[in-house]
Amino acid sequence: MARRLPPASDEGSTERRKRGHGVQKVYEKLRQSILDLSLPPGSPLDEMRLSEEFNLSRTPIREAMVRLAAEGLLTTLPNRNTIVAPIDFINLPVYFEALTLMYRATTRSAAVHRRPEHLENIKAHEAAYADAVQRHDALDMISTNRDFHVAVAEAGGNIYFTQLFARLLDEGRRVLRLYYHSFDDDLPHRYVDEHNDMVAAVEAGDADRADQLAAAHASQIVRQIQAYMARDTTSGIDLSGKAK
Amino acid sequence: MARRLPPASDEGSTERRKRGHGVQKVYEKLRQSILDLSLPPGSPLDEMRLSEEFNLSRTPIREAMVRLAAEGLLTTLPNRNTIVAPIDFINLPVYFEALTLMYRATTRSAAVHRRPEHLENIKAHEAAYADAVQRHDALDMISTNRDFHVAVAEAGGNIYFTQLFARLLDEGRRVLRLYYHSFDDDLPHRYVDEHNDMVAAVEAGDADRADQLAAAHASQIVRQIQAYMARDTTSGIDLSGKAK
DNA sequence: TATATGCAAATTGTCGACACCTGGCTAGGC
DNA sequence: GCCTAGCCAGGTGTCGACAATTTGCATATA
Structure with missing residues (x-):
């Protein structure tokens, strides 16, 4: 029985940690x-x-x-x-609805409130995602994509939207990981282009176009996840949340 | 020094409470x-x-x-x-933005997904609000109004929207309480009518109209709060959050 | 053999106590 | 008289232990 299952970044058990x-x-x-x-x-x-x-x-x-x-x-x-917390597949449509609205609201807000330092940050995350796609690193794609969209949301400056969006994207990470093995098709490259268009709209301050692109992007992602779910409904991992 | 500052609903200190x-x-x-x-x-x-x-x-x-x-x-x-937590008056525009969007999203969803039992619940809360208005009970108006809109949101069935909306309305309660003494004008009656229209749109399943009415309702409320704030910026209550 | 009942192990909810940290007060120096 | 350094008190963060409750198993009974 291991004393510490995750010994990662173990900074010395002898030194006493600070108080919080x-x-x-x-x-x-x-x-x-x-x-x-x-x-x-x-x-x-x-x-x-x-x-x-x-x-x-x-x-x-x-x-x-x-x-x-x-x-x-x-x-x-x-x-x-x-x-x-179990992943509630029953409420997935509700999840998609909320996710789509937050995609739109945050991207639209970003187009209105963006500042130079925001754009810099956004582009850095955009590049990180593109790099992950280039390397065919599905796991990294999931997290860099999440960070990219959170960066866009932060440019929008609405803490309520950003918080809910971050929570939704995190929840989505758990769903996407179930299908990460299917990430070798052309969709990721398409997402790179879509990200590019969204950044351009945000930079140009074109709120309507940013909104429209975000809606299309969300729709694309929803379709992708639904397609994955239809492909294999039983993924081997127990998601019921029932103990055994 | 009182042993119990809020002795409300003290159900006997001798009986031992259950574990959670x-x-x-x-x-x-x-x-x-x-x-x-x-x-x-x-x-x-x-x-x-x-x-x-x-x-x-x-x-x-x-x-x-x-x-x-x-x-x-x-x-x-x-x-x-x-x-x-201090009330952040700097971010109030951001708050209004989020509140308005949630008004719209929840009411629209309700028009799509409403069921008979939802409508029953909504109408009960609507009546409670109307009653509070009749009694000129400003404090009760604030909380019954909150409950009414949460009931509508629950009919929409989107837990993410409902949770964020409830949180926003609760936060709004704190702001509104600051101005509750100004509630003796004709606005509350106007809200009763607006609520009535919204319920009708929800019941009819007219999503676009529900959305539109919710947007107008939100706009009305935002204007009201802004008017109150402009009237007296210093309300006597310390809101800075600074100790002393 | 199947079902109901009681027991025991395991895990959580709660408690009182200690150690560390922060802020204010006091004393000393310039 | 004002500023700085050190001490003291108040309060939080953490700990180990106890009590209550639930689950699973063993036993007894029809």
């Missing part, structure tokens, strides 16, 4: 593991086990878990245990 | 106090003091506070203390 960094560490680590599916939906999280792995007491572990539960990434079963 | 109800109680109580401004923005929250008032240890108090902080209702100053 323990919770932060656990929070980020768990969040990362949930989003990249190394903790699959429905996995049970044992507080004692985690406290052993992180060399902390249960208190900071619990605080991190409460935060993640508030974000919807964890589901708490009272008096029983906490599990990674 | 303590946190829930503290969470709801604090949330309510924050939203109706009995805890003004910027107020410091002392964990020890609260644990005495609720007859609980600091652990459940902290859990409730972590949840509220995750929702943006509290702001945590690390190693110092936690304060009620």
Whole structure:
């Protein structure tokens, strides 16, 4: 039984951590593991086990878990245990609706409120995504694409939209990872072009065109995911969230 | 020094509470106090003091506070203390933008997805608001109006929209309470009519009209708040969030 | 053999206590 | 008299332990 399952970036167990960094560490680590599916939906999280792995007491572990539960990434079963929030495929149409509207709202806002430093940031993320496509790195494509769109949203300057959008994109990461093996077609290159057009519209301050492009982009992505889902409905990973 | 500042609904201190109800109680109580401004923005929250008032240890108090902080209702100053989140008047235009879009999206969705039981619920809340207007009860108008629109949003069936909308309306409650003394004009009656039109459009399934009415309604409310703000910029309540 | 009942192990919810950090107060120096 | 440095108190972050509850298993019974 390993004392620390994820020993990544272990900065010395002897040095004592600073006073709030323990919770932060656990929070980020768990969040990362949930989003990249190394903790699959429905996995049970044992507080004692985690406290052993992180060399902390249960208190900071619990605080991190409460935060993640508030974000919807964890589901708490009272008096029983906490599990990674299952992916709700029933509500996927609702998800697509929200995602599409946020694509449009954030891109439109960006076209109105963009500033030079925003554009710089956006273009950097755009390049990162294009690079991931060039390297056929599906996993990196998912996260760089997410970062690109969040950068666009930040240029829009609406914290409410940005937060909801980031949450939706994160949730989408979990869905997309299920199909990442199918990413070797021509769609990613198409996305690069679409990103390019969107950036141009944002830079030109053309809100209507930015909105229109974002809607088309969202529609494209929704169709892609639906196509993947239709192709293989059973992906081998248990998504029901039921314990065993 | 009072042992329990808010003794409301004290169901006997001798009977032992069930195992998860303590946190829930503290969470709801604090949330309510924050939203109706009995805890003004910027107020410091002392964990020890609260644990005495609720007859609980600091652990459940902290859990409730972590949840509220995750929702943006509290702001945590690390190693110092936690304060009620200040109202950010700088970002108010951004808030109005998000609020308007959510008004539109939720009402439109409701027109598409409404079901008989939803309509029943909506109309009940609509009547409650009309009643509050009749009674010139400004405080009740604020909360029943919020509940009415949440009911509409729930008929839309999009959990993402509903959650963001509820959060925005709650935040709006704090702003509106600042001006509740100005609620004796004819606007509330106008809102009753607008609500009535919106319900009719939802019931008829006319998405475009519901959208349009919601946009007009939102615009009306935004104008009202802006007018109030222009009337008296200094309301006596400290909103800076600065301690003292 | 199948079903109901009681027990026991495991895990969470809560508690009281300690250590560390921050901010204010006091004392000393320029 | 004003500014700076050190001390003290208040409060948070973390810890280990206890209590309550649930799940699964073993046992007894029809």
